[in-house]
Amino acid sequence: MTMIPTVKLLIDGEFVESTTSEWRDVIDPATQTVLARVPMCSAEEVGRAVAAARAAFPAWRNTAISERARVFLRLQALIREHMEDLASTLTREQGKTLADARGDVFRGLEVVEHAAAVGTLQMGEFAENVAGGVDTYAIRQPLGVCAGITPFNFPAMIPLWMFPMACVLGNTFVLKPSEQDPLTPMKLAELAQRAGLPPGVLNVVHGGPEAVNAICDHPDIKAISFVGSVHVGTHVWQRGTQNGKRVQAMLGAKNHAVFLPDAQREQSLNALVGAAFGAAGQRCMALTVAVLVGQAREWVPEIVARAKTLRVNAGHEAEADIGPLITPHAKQRVQQLIERGVAEGARLELDGRNYQVPGYERGNFVGPTIFSGVKPEMNIYREEIFGPVLCLVEVDTLDQAIAFINANPYGNGTAIFTQSGAAARKFQNEVDVGQVGINVPIPVPVPFFSFTGSRGSRLGDLGPYGKEVVRFYTHTKTVTARWFDDAVTSGQVNTTISLR
Ligand code: NAD
Numbered sequence: 001m002t003m004i005p006t007v008k009l010l011i012d013g014e015f016v017e018s019t020t021s022e023w024r025d026v027i028d029p030a031t032q033t034v035l036a037r038v039p040m041c042s043a044e045e046v047g048r049a050v051a052a053a054r055a056a057f058p059a060w061r062n063t064a065i066s067e068r069a070r071v072f073l074r075l076q077a078l079i080r081e082h083m084e085d086l087a088s089t090l091t092r093e094q095g096k097t098l099a100d101a102r103g104d105v106f107r108g109l110e111v112v113e114h115a116a117a118v119g120t121l122q123m124g125e126f127a128e129n130v131a132g133g134v135d136t137y138a139i140r141q142p143l144g145v146c147a148g149i150t151p152f153n154f155p156a157m158i159p160l161w162m163f164p165m166a167c168v169l170g171n172t173f174v175l176k177p178s179e180q181d182p183l184t185p186m187k188l189a190e191l192a193q194r195a196g197l198p199p200g201v202l203n204v205v206h207g208g209p210e211a212v213n214a215i216c217d218h219p220d221i222k223a224i225s226f227v228g229s230v231h232v233g234t235h236v237w238q239r240g241t242q243n244g245k246r247v248q249a250m251l252g253a254k255n256h257a258v259f260l261p262d263a264q265r266e267q268s269l270n271a272l273v274g275a276a277f278g279a280a281g282q283r284c285m286a287l288t289v290a291v292l293v294g295q296a297r298e299w300v301p302e303i304v305a306r307a308k309t310l311r312v313n314a315g316h317e318a319e320a321d322i323g324p325l326i327t328p329h330a331k332q333r334v335q336q337l338i339e340r341g342v343a344e345g346a347r348l349e350l351d352g353r354n355y356q357v358p359g360y361e362r363g364n365f366v367g368p369t370i371f372s373g374v375k376p377e378m379n380i381y382r383e384e385i386f387g388p389v390l391c392l393v394e395v396d397t398l399d400q401a402i403a404f405i406n407a408n409p410y411g412n413g414t415a416i417f418t419q420s421g422a423a424a425r426k427f428q429n430e431v432d433v434g435q436v437g438i439n440v441p442i443p444v445p446v447p448f449f450s451f452t453g454s455r456g457s458r459l460g461d462l463g464p465y466g467k468e469v470v471r472f473y474t475h476t477k478t479v480t481a482r483w484f485d486d487a488v489t490s491g492q493v494n495t496t497i498s499l500r
Helices: 043-061 065-081 083-094 098-115 157-168 183-194 209-217 230-242 265-281 294-308 328-343 398-406 421-430 466-472 495-499
Strands: 009-011 014-016 023-027 034-039 125-131 134-142 145-149 172-176 202-204 221-227 246-250 255-259 287-293 347-350 369-372 389-395 413-417 435-438 474-482
Touching: 009 043, 009 183, 043 134, 043 145, 043 172, 043 202, 043 209, 065 083, 065 098, 065 157, 065 183, 083 098, 083 183, 098 157, 145 157, 145 209, 157 172, 157 183, 157 221, 157 466, 172 209, 183 202, 209 221, 209 230, 221 230, 230 246, 246 466, 255 265, 255 398, 265 287, 265 294, 265 389, 265 413, 287 294, 287 398, 294 347, 294 369, 294 389, 328 347, 328 389, 389 398, 398 421, 413 421, 421 435, 466 474
Parallel strands: 145 172, 145 221, 172 202, 221 246, 255 287, 255 413, 287 389, 369 389, 413 435
Antiparallel strands: 009 014, 009 202, 023 034, 125 134, 134 474, 347 369
């Protein structure tokens, strides 16, 4: 009998076995093979991780900025070196295709590169002579212990949104990755140790509600970064802020793409199909609603034809465009929502239910699914489906399209496809959504900008990575200084000597 490996905790620089009695299986979603067992940590184990992070903080905050940055310079090199191993681990535990898995790692790697060059963003401000002989300056200091709680759908990118930026700024960190795919974050934690992060600067715990609540309640944690669903994120935000912590919570989505009839048809429809069905729709930036304006409503058959060409298969197969959903429960939920859409009167143009992949009969596959004639009151429109389901909506004008999007409770990402600069500018100006793409389907910003979100897609003012997260992970101290020195005041000082 083969032993199933256990996922370790990282506490104070050591990879240690959990002492909890509650464990879950980490399962390959294409085959149902158990890859590992992950502990559901107790509050006591979270407390040990926080204690290690707290003990490491004084020395780490006083480590030179450039020395801290060099750790992340080494980490980015190690991630590049181990890209294929990281991507194949990610595909096995999460299900997405190898190409998507490499993209997941790469988008996180970009944040590590940015962390390695963060020095100038941490600089404060200085004003000379705010009063006679008085100067005022503001310095940005790290907060202390910060924590991150991450979702299953980007097990490399989202942990890398968090700990590199928090730690390079002088904080120490406790990461709680998704219990559904913790193997990739653990490989990243191992690489971070090899890159030279001192013991206790990064710690990793695992688990569900008990571990998350312990993070929300622990008095030594100063800030929490959360990415995940609205339901859990709202709980974390409320509980964490009630306990006096800074909390940033990036939440769910229902992203719309607007197609004007003048759009470059070939490119726009290819972009739509990739963004709607890629990663089996399990992206917070997936385009799940296409708003067809005017004559663009005639494009429905072409959208369906393109979707039919996508190949559904296990993520590590060369012929795969779309992998499985994360769990059998996720598959069941998506299929039930499709049934609901049919019952509510939407037209099922393409049905991906009961999709069979030869050789992977037990995989959680759902094929590309398209509904037309979708109305705002239908469940398939109101809920975040988080599967390969595209809803088509028809309107007459750009104004109607913008009003339609702004009436949706979410505001994560959106895109417009057009050749009109004026239409694109009007859209970018009036749409109430965090990330806007102009002929770009998934406009996730590069790390020198910040990821953001509007309305129901975000709680808290500041987004992950970029300049916003520098403000999130630091607090400002303002110093007003006046110096009295008898020798200088009387003009008797010998500057050559005093400079020595
Ligand atoms: P989730 O909310 O179920 O899980 C997120 C984290 O919360 C995980 O670490 C999980 O262990 C923990 N958790 C789950 N249930 C909990 C509970 N009852 N109490 C306390 N903690 C709990 O999210 P998910 O299913 O892993 O990820 C998908 C969701 O994340 C989607 O809604 C997606 O839109 C969203 N997401 C948003 C962004 C963004 O930037 N806005 C990015 C990626 C994913």
